[in-house]
Amino acid sequence: MIAVINGTAWMAATTEILHYFSMFILVGSMVIVDLRVLGLVARRQDAAQLAERLFPWIWISLALNFLSGFLMFAGSAVSYYRNDVFYDKIGIIVLAIVANIFVQQKVRKWDQLPAVPAWAKFIAVVSIGLWIGAIIAGVEVPALTGVG
């Protein structure tokens, strides 16, 4: 099945489209939450309210992103396996997801404080940095190895 998907041009293209578009939604909505924690967007909205509204879309797009990413990976697993940047990318993404789960669980508490604590803002900055890092590592995977 994997070979069929990656060997059929329109299926491979569809997988790629899903991977990119879900990535845009995933990273975009996570960055919105991070920027809200930093106080840079939507200051009139509750951070917790905004986060609660965006989180279902984050998890849906993450699921789509993972699924399409796995199909792309499975098509040339051996090349990815030998690709150091691919490991960096996966590592960065795992860290970024952990950072965002943390934000997701704490954001309600931060909202009730008179000011968002400095370390919370630090985590938000780290999270944005990790997502940009994941994209940089992601584009290096095909650039350096010709797969994906």
Next chain:
Amino acid sequence: MDSSLVMFGHWLQNRPYALAIAGSDWAYPFVQATHFTGLSIWVGTNVAVDLNLMGVGKKSSPPLQLSDALFIWNWIGFAIAVTGGFLLFSVSAETYLTNMAFLTKLGLLIPLGLGLHIVVQQKAPAWEKASQTPSVAKFAGFAELLLWFSVATAAVLIPYVG
């Protein structure tokens, strides 16, 4: 294909900055990453507003006024995406200008998406405040979502048709 367009592409891709990006191992993927980061912010903020207008997830939490709140980051994302995109285009402008998927993306889908986006952005604050979201708002949100998805589709298809 219009030959003056191709000549322009030829001229553009031989500018020193375009040759520098093409000739460097790391510059091209770096520019690509910039383009994708800008796109993530642009598409992410657009989709957040579109889904909000469509009422997705409305039952679980009160409606939000997102359009105005995300306005600045929306256009910052757009500016980053356009800058990165122009640099990527410059590297092989001649090829892009004869590629049907690219021409469809830039000549048709992006102008449509941008036009609709500006209309939605102007109407959204009123739509978001209404106690009952008008059906035209839901349709506009859905149409915009679909248009940006088509833009991404055309972009992915560029190497396939070329």
